[in-house]
Each structure stands twice: as structure tokens, then as C-alpha cells.
Amino acid sequence: MSVAAPVASSRRKADPGQRAQLRNGLPREPDSDVPLPKRLLKSRLSWLTLIMLLGYVACLLLLYRQVVPDQEVPGGIVPGLGTEAVPIAAKYAAVTAIPLSLLFLWADRFRPQRFWVWLMTFGWGACVATFVSAQVNTWAASHLSVIGDGDPATSARAAIYVAPFVEEAAKATVLFWLAILMRYQWVSRLSGIVLAGLSGAAFAFVENILYYGRAYRYAARTFGQVPPLEALQQTFQLRGLLTFFGHPLFTSMTGIGLAVALRSRSKIVRVVAPLAGYCAAAFLHMAFNTTASLVQGRQLLYIYLGVALPVVIGLVLFIVRQLFREGRLIRERLTDYVRVGWLPDDDPAALSRLRTRTRAVWHALFLGPQALLATVGMQRAVTELAYLRDAMVRGLVDDTGLQREKLLLARIRNLRGVAITQPVGRAAYPELRRRNATAARTPAYAPASYPGPAGIGGNYPAPLPPPGVPAAATAPLGQTATQYSEVDPTWKPPPEQ
Numbered sequence: 219m220s221v222a223a224p225v226a227s228s229r230r231k232a233d234p235g236q237r238a239q240l241r242n243g244l245p246r247e248p249d250s251d252v253p254l255p256k257r258l259l260k261s262r263l264s265w266l267t268l269i270m271l272l273g274y275v276a277c278l279l280l281l282y283r284q285v286v287p288d289q290e291v292p293g294g295i296v297p298g299l300g301t302e303a304v305p306i307a308a309k310y311a312a313v314t315a316i317p318l319s320l321l322f323l324w325a326d327r328f329r330p331q332r333f334w335v336w337l338m339t340f341g342w343g344a345c346v347a348t349f350v351s352a353q354v355n356t357w358a359a360s361h362l363s364v365i366g367d368g369d370p371a372t373s374a375r376a377a378i379y380v381a382p383f384v385e386e387a388a389k390a391t392v393l394f395w396l397a398i399l400m401r402y403q404w405v406s407r408l409s410g411i412v413l414a415g416l417s418g419a420a421f422a423f424v425e426n427i428l429y430y431g432r433a434y435r436y437a438a439r440t441f442g443q444v445p446p447l448e449a450l451q452q453t454f455q456l457r458g459l460l461t462f463f464g465h466p467l468f469t470s471m472t473g474i475g476l477a478v479a480l481r482s483r484s485k486i487v488r489v490v491a492p493l494a495g496y497c498a499a500a501f502l503h504m505a506f507n508t509t510a511s512l513v514q515g516r517q518l519l520y521i522y523l524g525v526a527l528p529v530v531i532g533l534v535l536f537i538v539r540q541l542f543r544e545g546r547l548i549r550e551r552l553t554d555y556v557r558v559g560w561l562p563d564d565d566p567a568a569l570s571r572l573r574t575r576t577r578a579v580w581h582a583l584f585l586g587p588q589a590l591l592a593t594v595g596m597q598r599a600v601t602e603l604a605y606l607r608d609a610m611v612r613g614l615v616d617d618t619g620l621q622r623e624k625l626l627l628a629r630i631r632n633l634r635g636v637a638i639t640q641p642v643g644r645a646a647y648p649e650l651r652r653r654n655a656t657a658a659r660t661p662a663y664a665p666a667s668y669p670g671p672a673g674i675g676g677n678y679p680a681p682l683p684p685p686g687v688p689a690a691a692t693a694p695l696g697q698t699a700t701q702y703s704e705v706d707p708t709w710k711p712p713p714e715q
Contacts (some may be wrong), residue, residue: 303450
């Protein structure tokens with residue numbers, strides 16, 4: 219009894235601290251004494267990931283069964299994509315989805331999310347959002363008195379009044395879930411744009427497969443039309459090249475609204491900002507579908523050049539501006555720790571520049587895995603420390619953040635001896651080191667000899683005499699001073715003819 223009582227009391231004392239961490243959204247350090255397999259089995263996040271992946275596979279299979287075979291609808295039959303068109307359409311859809319996703323991941327450079335977050339976001343947009351949107355769009359379109367021999371979800375009224383709200387809600391649901399589960403890691407508007415862009419790119423990837431497959435199947439079933447592959451390529455030029463930015467652009471508005479809400483103390487802003495972002499996304503989506511459905515010819519080109527492209531360029535400039543803004547924020551917050559003597563004077567400037575951070579990782583790559591892991595770990599710890607300081611200044615995190623602050627400072631101190639913070643010169647390339655070693659073992663020319671160059675075969679350069687000593691004093695003397703070539707004593711001029 220005397221032994222169990224202190225243990226129970228210690229657990230009760232630890233509960234307020236754990237509750238404070240959960241209230242502030244601060245991460246909990248894993249127990250290194252527990253083996254990794256046991257930690258994974260006890261982690262709620264691992265089980266949630268498994269359940270979500272199974273749900274993604276189920277939604278994808280259900281969507282496949284719905285769109286690939288032929289479907290009977292009131293008034294006719296909707297041809298399915300067919301097993302032949304799906305692989306071809308997927309290749310063309312990946313041409314846009316892969317570079318666009320990599321571009322969004324590249325933009326999240328100061329505080330990149332974990333691979334689990336990227337996987338969950340992309341999977342939700344590709345599997346769950348597309349399946350839910352297909353069901354709701356079809357059901358809503360059937361109540362708009364859309365009749366005929368085609369898919370009711372392809373009606374103009376459904377595309378204008380139903381699809382924008384349904385699809386943006388389906389794509390943004392994962393953003394709200396992530397904001398609840400990991401609000402501490404949403405440190406900037408870039409985080410919202412990147413996650414929203416991934417969900418939108420994944421949604422566009424699956425949707426493009428459907429559109430490309432339908433174009434291919436329709437051309438294959440219709441005699442006298444263009445070849446199936448040419449019809450698919452025409453649709454690819456329109457959706458994959460000219461309007462590839464649509465879904466990521468729309469969903470980014472919701473991501474920005476969520477990021478603004480999570481970095482604000484005002485309760486009104488926390489409620490209004492996500493709603494405003496969602497309404498902006500739905501409005502842009504509605505305007506896009508209305509223009510594509512009702513405007514044709516030269517007017518469509520004018521709207522594309524005068525409205526669509528400027529909006530996309532504005533989003534790109536906003537992302538670039540946010541990158542510079544986040545760099546200034548990190549430099550300012552790290553300067554607070556420099557003033558109290560907890561960080562060196564050079565850390566704020568070196569660790570707030572993307573170019574310097576990239577060069578540091580590149581240099582550490584050639585110094586071994588230990589240096590590389592230490593450099594990456596230190597950059598993440600310093601970035602988290604800066605954003606934690608910013609959250610404490612804003613009042614988003616209470617005094618519980620001081621414990622996390624001490625832990626991050628201790629981690630930075632332990633990694634400083636191995637990590638690269640300020641790269642100087644060239645990286646230690648293995649090939650250059652091998653060449654330099656070979657050059658040191660084999661001299662490029664023979665040692666110098668007095669008095670210097672001596673024509674063909676001479677040695678250069680000659681060593682300079684010591685200061686204050688004339689050159690004549692260092693010249694060799696005696697028989698070694700002059701060297702003669704061998705002379706043949708039997709040589710004589712040729713006889714006269």
C-alpha cells in the first residue's frame with residue numbers, strides 16, 4: 219500500500235500537465251525506453267491511419283464499380299469507362315497530378331508536414347472526396363428535373379448550383395479534421411495552402427481519369443468521329459494543361475481561412491475565417507463552372523486570359539510573399555533567444571534563409587548519415603522553436619509552452635556539434651577528394667632546378683632565394699653547375715660530292 223500510493227499520486231500530478239498539453243495542442247515526446255513496435259501498437263494515430271487507409275480503399279473500389287461498367291439510369295444507359303480506358307486515362311491524369319503535388323510539397327519548406335499528413339490528405343481527396351461528390355452530385359441532379367440519355371451529374375445546372383458546394387465541402391473536410399488533430403503544426407498560411415492544394419490535386423487526378431476515360435470511350439463507340447486517343451488528348455489539353463489549376467486554387471481559399479483562424483485569438487475570427495474561405499472557394503468554383511458551361515468561343519478566351527490567369531498568378535505571388543514573410547518571422551523570433559544568450563548571434567540569419575538551409579543539408583549529405591540527420595533535426599527544432607515563440611507571443615499557447623521550449627533548446631544544444639548550420643565553401647564531394655589525393659601522390663612536373671626554364675624539357679618554376687640572399691649565392695657550384703650533352707668524337711662533316 220505504501221508503494222502504490224506514491225505511484226498513484228504521481229499519476230494524478232501528471233494528469234494536469236498532460237491535459238495542458240492537449241489543450242494547447244503541444245506534441246508529446248515518445249518514450250524511448252518502449253520499443254518502436256510496441257509504441258506503434260499503442261498509438262491511436264497508427265490505428266486511425268489503418269482505419270483511414272481501409273476506408274480509402276473501400277471508397278476507391280466502390281467508385282470503380284460505379285464508373286467502369288455500364289450503368290442503367292432512368293431513360294437510358296450510361297456507358298462506363300471500361301477496363302481499357304482506365305490505364306490510359308490514368309497516365310494522362312498523372313502528368314498533371316504528380317508535378318503539381320511536388321510543387322505544393324516544395325512550397326512547404328520551413329515547416330514541412332510529416333509524410334503521414336501528406337498521405338492522409340492526398341488519399342482523402344483522391345478517394346473519399348471523389349466518391350462522396352459523385353453520389354451527392356448525382357442525387358442532387360436527379361432532383362433538378364434533369365432527364366435524358368446521359369449522366370444527370372453532367373448537367374449544367376448540377377455543375378453550377380450543386381457541384382461547387384458539394385465538392386469543396388468534400389475536399390475541405392480533411393482540412394478541418396487535420397486542424398482539430400494537429401492545430402499546433404498549422405503555423406502559417408502556407409500550411410493551409412499546401413494541404414488544401416494536395417487535396418485539390420488528388421481530387422482533380424481522379425476526376426480527370428473519369429473525364430479522359432469518358433472521352434476515350436465515347437469516341438470508341440461512335441463511328442465517324444475522331445480516333446479515341448485523339449479525343450482523349452483534346453480533353454487533356456483543355457483540363458490537364460489549360461485549367462489544371464482549378465481544384466487546387468479553389469480549395470486553397472478554405473486552407474487560408476483555416477490557417478488564419480488557427481493563428482488568431484479572436485473567437486469571431488476563428489468562426490468567420492473558415493466560413494469565408496469555404497464561401498470563396500465555392501464562389502470561384504461556381505464562376506469557373508458557369509463560364510465553362512455557358513461561354514463559348516472568343517469570349518471564353520478573354521475570360522481565361524483576363525480573369526483566370528491573373529487569379530492564378532496572384533496565388534503564386536502570395537505563396538512567394540509568404541515564404542519571405544515566414545523567413546522574417548523566424549529570424550525575429552530567434553533573435554529573442556540571441557538577446558538572452560541562449561542561441562549564437564549567427565543562428566537567426568543562417569537558419570531563416572531557405573538557400574542557406576538547403577546548402578547546409580547538401581553539405582551534410584556528403585559528411586555521412588549522422589551529420590545529415592543532425593542537420594535536418596536541428597533545422598526542424600529551430601523552426602519549431604521560432605513558431606512556438608510566436609504562438610506564445612500571440613497568446614495561443616499558455617505557460618505550458620515553456621516546457622516544450624526547454625526541450626527544444628536542449629535538443630538544439632545536443633545537435634549543434636554535429637549539425638551544419640553555416641556551410642562554407644564547397645561540399646566534401648568524394649570524387650574531388652579522390653582526385654586531390656592522387657594529385658598529391660603524383661607530382662605534375664619534376665622538381666625545380668636552377669636557374670629556371672631551360673627550353674624544351676626544362677623545369678619550371680625555379681625556387682626563389684630567401685629574403686636578403688642574392689640569387690648568385692643559391693646557384694650550384696662546381697661540376698654540377700654546368701651540364702653538357704654527350705658528343706660523338708667520330709662525327710665529321712659529310713664529304714663533298
